[in-house]
Structures are given as structure tokens and as C-alpha cells.
Amino acid sequence: xxxxxxxxxxxxxxxxxxxxxxxxxxxxxxxxxxxxxxxxxxxxxxxxxxxxxxxxxxxxxxxxxxxxxxxxxxxxxxxxxxxxxxxxxxxxxxxxxxxxxxxxxxxxxxxxxxxxxxxxxxxxxxxxxxxxxxxxxxxxxxxxxxxxxxxxxxxxxxxxxxxxxxxxxxxxxxxxxxxxxxxxxxxxxxxxxxxxxxxxxxxxxxxxxxxxxxxxxxxxxxxxxxxxxxxxxxxxxxxxxxxxxxxxxxxxxxxxxxxxxxxxxxxxxxxxxxxxxxxxxxxxxxxxxxxxxxxxxxxxxxxxxxxxxxxxxxxxxxxxxxxxxxxxxxxxxxxxxxxxxxxxxxxxxxxxxxxxxxxxxxxxxxxxxxxxxxxxxxxxxxxxxxxxxxxxxxxxxxxxxxxxxxxxxxxxxxxxxxxxxxxxxxxxxxxxxxx
Numbered sequence: 001x002x003x004x005x006x007x008x009x010x011x012x013x014x015x016x017x018x019x020x021x022x023x024x025x026x027x028x029x030x031x032x033x034x035x036x037x038x039x040x041x042x043x044x045x046x047x048x049x050x051x052x053x054x055x056x057x058x059x060x061x062x063x064x065x066x067x068x069x070x071x072x073x074x075x076x077x078x079x080x081x082x083x084x085x086x087x088x089x090x091x092x093x094x095x096x097x098x099x100x101x102x103x104x105x106x107x108x109x110x111x112x113x114x115x116x117x118x119x120x121x122x123x124x125x126x127x128x129x130x131x132x133x134x135x136x137x138x139x140x141x142x143x144x145x146x147x148x149x150x151x152x153x154x155x156x157x158x159x160x161x162x163x164x165x166x167x168x169x170x171x172x173x174x175x176x177x178x179x180x181x182x183x184x185x186x187x188x189x190x191x192x193x194x195x196x197x198x199x200x201x202x203x204x205x206x207x208x209x210x211x212x213x214x215x216x217x218x219x220x221x222x223x224x225x226x227x228x229x230x231x232x233x234x235x236x237x238x239x240x241x242x243x244x245x246x247x248x249x250x251x252x253x254x255x256x257x258x259x260x261x262x263x264x265x266x267x268x269x270x271x272x273x274x275x276x277x278x279x280x281x282x283x284x285x286x287x288x289x290x291x292x293x294x295x296x297x298x299x300x301x302x303x304x305x306x307x308x309x310x311x312x313x314x315x316x317x318x319x320x321x322x323x324x325x326x327x328x329x330x331x332x333x334x335x336x337x338x339x340x341x342x343x344x345x346x347x348x349x350x351x352x353x354x355x356x357x358x359x360x361x362x363x364x365x366x367x368x369x370x371x372x373x374x375x376x377x378x379x380x381x382x383x384x385x386x387x388x389x390x391x392x393x394x395x396x397x398x399x400x401x402x403x404x405x406x407x408x409x410x411x412x413x414x415x416x417x418x419x420x421x422x423x424x425x426x427x428x429x430x431x432x433x434x435x
Contacts, residue, residue, distance in 0.1 A: 046084045046178040052121040052153040057171045061123035061153075063089075065178070069401045073377035074124035076104055076154075080188050081117040084178040090189040091376040094126045095150075101129040105136055107188055112140060117182050119157035121172075125150050194386075194414030198430045202418035204302050204393055205231040207250060210422040211281065215398075217258070218248035219281035223292055229424035232299055233323075236289065238306040245269040246306070246315065248284040255283075290317040297321075302343065309335035309342070325369050336363035343367035343393065346374070356381070357388050368392045372403065372419070375412060382415055391417035398422055 048065040061072045066085045075093040082088065092100040111118055127148040130137070137146035144165035148154050153172040156165045159179065166172050196202075207215065208222030209231055218236050226234070236248040242264075249255040249272075252265040259275035261267065269285060276282060284292070293299055293316075300321045306312050307327045313319045313335075323341045326332050328348055335342045342365050349368060352359045360368075368385060372394035375382065385392050394416050398404050405421045409429055413419070 046180070047175050048079070048119060048157075048159070048178055049175045050119060050121050050155045050157070050173065052155050052168075052172045053123060054153045054168070054170055055124045055151040056169065057153070059171070061121055063119070063121060067401075071373050071400055072121065072123045073374050074126070075100065075122070075377055076126050077121050077123065077376075078104065078107060078111075078188075079119045079121075080111065080184075080186075081119075081178065081182050082184050082186075083182050084180050088187065088189045089376075091123075093377045094130050095124070095128045098129045098132060101133050104130075105133045105140075108137075108140060108142070110188065114184075114186055116184060116186065116188075117158060117179070119159070119176075120145070120154070121156075122148070122152070122154035126154065127152065191411070192415075196414040196417075200230055200232055200426070200430060202413060203231060203424070203426055204233040204235050204418065204420045205424075206235055206395070206397070206420040206422050207237060208234055208248075209424070214278065214281075215422050216250050216254065217277050217281050218250060218284060219277055220284055220288065220292065221281045223284075226424060227296060227299065230426065230430075231421075231424060233302055234299060235302040235304055235325075235420060236284070237304045238312065240266065241269045241272055242266045243268050245272075246286045246312070247272055248289060259283075286315060290315075293317050293321065307331050309340045310338055313338065313340045323367060332363055332365060336365070341366070343369050346370040357384060357390075360385075360388070360390060366390060369420075370394060370416075371396045372408060372412060372416075373400070375415065379415065386415065386417070393418045393420060395420040 046066060048063060051062045053059045053061045062069055063072070063077070063079055065087055070089065073091045074095055075091055077089055077091040079087050079089040092104045094101045094104060127150045130148060134146040141163045142156065142165065144167050145154060145156060148167065153168045153170060154166070155172045155174055156163065157176055158164065159176050166174070205226045207218050209226030211217055211219065211222040211225050223234060237250045238246055239249055239251065241247055247269065255261070256265060258277040261275055263271065272283060273285065289301070293301055300323060301316065303312065303322070303324045306324070309324050309326060309331055312324065313322060316322050319340065323343050324335060325343045325345050326335060326348070327345050329351065332342050332344055332348060344360070344365050344367070346369065349356065349370065368390055370392060373396055375394070382392060394408065394412065397408055397419050405419065405423060405425045408419050409426065
């Protein structure tokens with residue numbers, strides 16, 4: 001009996017052994033024949049992030065694609081994909097311009113006909129001038145855009161093959177994967193090159209210019225270093241101490257951070273003079289500013305922040321080498337009446353009612369300062385200023401990814417006259433006769 005049991009046990013163990021071998025063989029075979037999971041989109045596919053903010057949100061709208069972020073202006077921005085990594089775009093002020101609204105419709109008709117891949121986002125207020133296009137937009141399939149109200153956020157794209165739209169009263173944000181098979185050579189927004197003559201007065205050293213990779217110091221060393229590099233126009237931010245004295249500093253919170261100052265803001269002039277920026281860079285009061293410009297007779301001061309043209313011009317060493325950025329129409333008119341060179345800032349410029357060019361001519365304004373972020377939506381105005389011989393300088397250089405001095409030099413100078421620059425990168429540009 002015992003022998004029979006042993007024989008049965010041995011047979012069972014043997015069968016179990018062969019079963020295990022069989023299962024291992026089958027599993028190995030299956031592992032070779034079952035394909036890897038299929039992904040609709042590659043893991044490293046490009047994405048586009050669309051951020052639409054209405055007027056109510058009080059935030060910038062933007063889109064990000066291929067590691068570049070673009071800020072947009074008021075109206076509708078159309079983004080066309082040439083490939084998954086290359087886009088072109090343009091902003092249309094569909095709030096205030098019926099001409100821009102008609103152009104948007106024309107472009108959308110062309111894009112749909114050509115089966116283009118594109119996206120749209122609204123910023124601030126984008127609907128006012130679309131009223132005359134609502135029926136046509138609805139027929140094209142833009143049902144929500146055709147009913148867009150003033151001060152609403154809006155996003156559209158056809159990245160998945162059909163029109164997708166979204167509306168919100170405040171903000172919208174979407175991230176969408178971009179198809180990798182886009183190949184579209186059509187250019188809807190051609191880049192226009194404007195000829196210009198090289199000149200170092202196209203470049204204003206922002207806050208004195210960068211020194212040792214540090215921006216916005218408004219310091220003596222910044223003036224000295226950037227004068228050597230080639231700048232001849234120097235912007236300084238002019239603010240008041242607690243005892244009413246004028247000094248160069250961007251603002252008191254930044255100055256306190258730069259100097260590790262922990263006292264009451266604003267400081268007195270005596271306290272201001274005790275502190276160096278990062279322990280190395282000398283600050284400038286009005287006496288120091290006057291001394292430096294007296295020693296550099298080919299340099300011109302461009303002021304920021306201060307809005308009292310008469311008082312400052314009387315205190316500065318040489319009114320003929322002074323250009324004051326002013327922030328109200330009243331200040332502009334006072335400067336005009338007293339022979340003070342003015343660079344009108346963006347806000348009062350846009351607030352001029354009626355003929356802006358006539359106002360500037362009457363008040364002898366020869367310079368304008370605007371954000372480079374409005375170039376796309378204000379090209380017509382910039383061309384008019386250019387034709388009038390008014391020199392437009394753009395600020396917000398280095399504020400957006402990839403939009404540095406070199407980018408502005410290669411893409412925007414010509415339409416605008418010059419820029420507020422942190423660093424000098426213009427030696428090669430000055431060697432080139434024209435563009």
C-alpha cells in the first residue's frame with residue numbers, strides 16, 4: 001500500500017513539474033506576441049497652453065507653445081500652426097476696430113477653406129466690433145464666438161479636427177496636445193521688415209543699464225559701465241525721499257531689498273546715502289546725477305516716475321540733454337509750454353481724444369514710450385507715428401521669455417524707433433549700414 005502511495009505522489013509531482021514548464025512556455029510566447037500599449041499621442045508631443053482673461057480678471061492673457069510664452073493684447077489673437085513646433089500669430093483689436101473684426105472674419109474663412117490648424121483666444125474685451133460679423137461667424141461654425149459678450153474670456157481651437165469653443169465671464173485656461181503631423185507652409189501673418197539706419201540713440205539704458213548681470217540698480221557703476229559699452233541715452237527712475245529730495249531708485253521696496261534696509265520707507269536723503277546696492281554699487285541723489293552728466297556732455301538723461309517737468313528741469317544740469325517721460329496730458333502740456341523735451345508715456349498717449357498725431361505736433365512731442373506688448377495690436381498707430389517722424393521707444397524688453405534685446409533688434413526695430421535695453425548687444429547692428 002505504501003509503495004502505491006509513493007508511486008502516485010511521484011506521478012503527481014512529475015505532472016506538476018510538466019505543467020509549470022508548459023505555463024512558463026506559454027507565458028513567454030504571449031509576452032512575445034502581445035504588442036506594447038498604443039498611445040494616441042507621443043509622450044514627448046508638443047502642447048499649447050491657452051490662457052484667456054477677460055477685463056474682469058485684470059490679468060494678462062497668453063499662450064505657450066514650444067517653450068515660448070507670448071503675452072497678448074486686447075482683442076482676439078489668432079494662432080496658426082505651421083508645424084507642431086512653429087506658429088505664427090496676430091492680435092486684432094476687435095473691441096475698438098470694425099476693420100480688425102472684418103479682417104478676422106476674412107482670415108478665418110481662408111483658414112477653414114485651407115483646413116488650417118489654429119487656435120483663438122480673447123483678451124480683455126474682444127466683442128464690441130464683432131457685432132456686424134455675428135451671422136457670418138455663426139455660419140462658419142463659430143457659434144460661441146458669434147454670441148461673445150464684452151469682457152468675456154474665450155478660447156477656440158481645432159487641434160482635434162473640429163471646432164472647439166469655450167466662454168467664461170472671467171478666465172479660461174486649457175492645455176491641448178498638438179498633432180505631430182502638421183505641415184502647413186501657408187503664411188497668414190507675414191513678417192514685415194522695415195528699413196532703418198543704425199544709430200546708438202536707438203537704445204536707452206534701462207535704469208542705467210545692467211551691471212555685472214544685475215538689472216535696475218540706477219547706480220553710478222551702471223552709468224559708467226554702460227557708457228563705456230556704447231549707450232548715450234540713460235534712463236533713471238526718479239523718486240522722492242521722506243524729506244522731499246530727488247534720488248534715483250526704481251521704487252522704495254526694491255531699493256530696500258537691494259540694500260537690506262529694514263527701516264521706515266521712504267528713507268530720508270541722509271539714510272539713502274548711507275546704503276550701497278548689494279554692498280557694492282553707489283546710489284545717486286540729484287547732486288550725483290548732475291555731476292555725472294556734467295562730466296559726460298554727450299550723454300542724455302531720460303527720466304521715469306517723476307511727473308513734474310518744470311521743477312525737475314530747473315534742477316537738472318542741462319535741460320537740452322533731458323528727455324522726460326511724462327504720465328499725464330497736463331504734464332505734457334506744461335513741458336511743452338516750457339520747452340522741455342517730452343517722451344509721452346503709453347497711458348496718456350492712448351487717452352488722447354481725437355487726432356493723436358495733431359496733439360503731439362501741437363505740443364512738440366517728438367518721443368513716445370510704449371510697451372512692446374502692444375506692437376501687434378497697434379501697428380497702424382506705430383506706422384503713423386513713424387511716418388510723422390516721432391521716435392517710439394519700447395519698454396518691457398526681457399519681460400517675456402525670448403523677447404530680449406536681440407529679438408527686439410531683429411524683429412521690431414524699424415517699426416518702432418528704439419528700445420529701453422538692459423544690456424548693450426548692438427555693436428554688430430551699428431556696423432551694418434541698413435536693414
